[in-house]
Amino acid sequence: MDLTAFRAAIGDIPQQDHPKIVQQKSRDHYWYSPRLKAELDHVTAQLVVTPRDQADVVTILAAAFKTRVPVTPRGAGTGNYGQAMPLSGGVILDLTSLDRIISVGKDRVRAEAGVILEKLDEQTKEAVGGEMRFHPSTYRMATLGGFIAGGSGGVGSIRWGGLRNFGNILGLRVITCEETPRILDLTGPDILKVAHAYGTNGIIVEAEMPLTASYEWVDVMVGFESIMDACAFGEQAARQDGMLFKEIAPVAAPLPHDWFNRHRPYIKHRDQSVVLMMVAPVAVPALMDLIAFHKADLLLRSDTLPEDEKKKLPPVYELAWNHTTLRGLKLDPGITYLQTQYPDLAHVKWAVDTFGDEMPMHIEMGRFDGRVVFSGLPIVRYTNEERLEEIIRLHEANGCLVFNPHRYTLEEGGMKKTDRDQLEFKKQADPKGILNPGKMIAWDDPDFDFDSGRAWLFDGLKTLGAA
Ligand SMILES: Cc1cc2nc3c(=O)[nH]c(=O)nc-3n(C[C@H](O)[C@H](O)[C@H](O)COP(=O)(O)OP(=O)(O)OC[C@H]3O[C@@H](n4cnc5c(N)ncnc54)[C@H](O)[C@@H]3O)c2cc1C
Numbered sequence: 314m315d316l317t318a319f320r321a322a323i324g325d326i327p328q329q330d331h332p333k334i335v336q337q338k339s340r341d342h343y344w345y346s347p348r349l350k351a352e353l354d355h356v357t358a359q360l361v362v363t364p365r366d367q368a369d370v371v372t373i374l375a376a377a378f379k380t381r382v383p384v385t386p387r388g389a390g391t392g393n394y395g396q397a398m399p400l401s402g403g404v405i406l407d408l409t410s411l412d413r414i415i416s417v418g419k420d421r422v423r424a425e426a427g428v429i430l431e432k433l434d435e436q437t438k439e440a441v442g443g444e445m446r447f448h449p450s451t452y453r454m455a456t457l458g459g460f461i462a463g464g465s466g467g468v469g470s471i472r473w474g475g476l477r478n479f480g481n482i483l484g485l486r487v488i489t490c491e492e493t494p495r496i497l498d499l500t501g502p503d504i505l506k507v508a509h510a511y512g513t514n515g516i517i518v519e520a521e522m523p524l525t526a527s528y529e530w531v532d533v534m535v536g537f538e539s540i541m542d543a544c545a546f547g548e549q550a551a552r553q554d555g556m557l558f559k560e561i562a563p564v565a566a567p568l569p570h571d572w573f574n575r576h577r578p579y580i581k582h583r584d585q586s587v588v589l590m591m592v593a594p595v596a597v598p599a600l601m602d603l604i605a606f607h608k609a610d611l612l613l614r615s616d617t618l619p620e621d622e623k624k625k626l627p628p629v630y631e632l633a634w635n636h637t638t639l640r641g642l643k644l645d646p647g648i649t650y651l652q653t654q655y656p657d658l659a660h661v662k663w664a665v666d667t668f669g670d671e672m673p674m675h676i677e678m679g680r681f682d683g684r685v686v687f688s689g690l691p692i693v694r695y696t697n698e699e700r701l702e703e704i705i706r707l708h709e710a711n712g713c714l715v716f717n718p719h720r721y722t723l724e725e726g727g728m729k730k731t732d733r734d735q736l737e738f739k740k741q742a743d744p745k746g747i748l749n750p751g752k753m754i755a756w757d758d759p760d761f762d763f764d765s766g767r768a769w770l771f772d773g774l775k776t777l778g779a780a
């Protein structure tokens with residue numbers, strides 16, 4: 314790579330080479346994983362560039378192509394698999410200045426990739442009374458482009474599924490990394506070539522997203538004597554077609570009491586498991602009936618709290634998804650987590666009975682392909698890597714999917730196979746492999762054997778000084 318020539322070629326586009334700032338922008342939430350922490354701690358780029366507009370992105374990608382400088386795109390850096398970390402060094406492409414909202418319609422919004430999701434919703438609520446169908450629990454930080462390239466679903470997935478479900482992204486504008494970068498408008502199935510590709514095969518500069526009606530969501534917390542009672546209630550609530558929920562998350566004792574500091578006064582005792590919920594105001598009376606039917610404990614209901622008390626509490630979604638793990642890590646750096654999917658309640662029970670307090674359960678109820686599913690984000694009281702691998706193996710042997718959050722590649726974290734469409738698109742959009750190197754195994758080693766049990770180690774990491 315020729316960084317000097319790269320800098321000369323991009324002219325007055327804002328750049329930052331202070332090592333501390335560059336290092337800070339070279340990190341995401343990779344430290345969620347003890348394995349990724351050990352593997353990626355030393356990783357840093359040499360330069361951060363911040364395009365002011367889409368024309369700047371074209372200039373930067375043309376310069377990177379010519380000078381062979383690796384480019385790793387970045388939104389807010391909240392990804393937690395090291396997705397936004399520059400494994401070959403080079404340049405961090407900070408997209409946060411591309412934050413214009415281009416158009417808002419009754420049922421859709423078009424915006425630039427760097428817009429923060431909460432800001433996007435503020436504008437659409439005001440303009441048309443609409444909001445994004447779902448968002449990560451990092452709503453107040455994460456960018457639209459980072460969510461599409463690195464995320465999968467979240468708050469609202471109980472109703473709308475995930476980003477990879479057809480119809481949840483309407484269009485993407487992508488810039489390629491070629492001698493003369495092309496600006497491509499992708500629609501329909503082409504969207505999946507770039508969505509959740511970690512920015513390895515094109516830079517997303519604009520996205521068009523569908524909207525749904527916005528509500529003053531009511532936060533609710535319900536208490537149970539056991540996590541299985543909480544999950545049974547969560548499943549029944551999720552199946553209520555007449556009730557509108559945005560979030561349903563059973564969390565096992567003692568996590569709610571030990572980790573949800575501000576909510577602790579509402580929890581009766583340390584052994585109480587809870588279900589965290591967001592419900593539309595119109596569905597609150599029906600939810601109260603459901604709680605009564607289950608003889609459960611209504612612990613908190615935000616619409617009846619005095620205003621000053623309500624203000625002291627974080628929104629319930631910031632106790633859920635990976636925020637549960639984050640709250641735990643702040644208090645106990647010895648924990649980690651897994652991402653699983655349990656086909657039904659019986660499989661959740663198997664996991665709860667098998668691992669007990671070594672793996673306190675956290676479920677996110679979701680709806681995928683029309684079915685209610687138990688997406689697990691169980692906490693693991695970490696002892697060593699061998700045991701973590703064993704827990705994963707036992708899950709797989711018992712018919713439970715694991716999306717390994719302790720790997721930085723697209724393939725190992727997800728489907729453990731090559732996404733041919735994404736690979737083919739990369740050949741056209743990034744023929745020199747400049748974009749986020751090391752994240753797509755199929756590009757670097759098409760013969761990698763996923764059945765070998767061996768974890769992939771990208772060569773560029775060695776260049777940067779890894780063992
Ligand atoms: C506390 C916590 C909670 C979380 N909860 C959720 C959740 O509920 N659901 C969920 O799906 N994820 C969740 N995540 C993961 C992460 O927050 C989301 O994926 C988030 O949407 C990432 O947005 P970001 O702007 O921070 O992206 P970044 O972390 O900056 O980037 C993510 C990936 O996208 C690439 N990228 C960024 N911008 C672009 C672009 N414009 N074009 C091409 N590639 C790009 C990066 O290179 C990287 O590979 C959570 C993470 C944390 C730490």
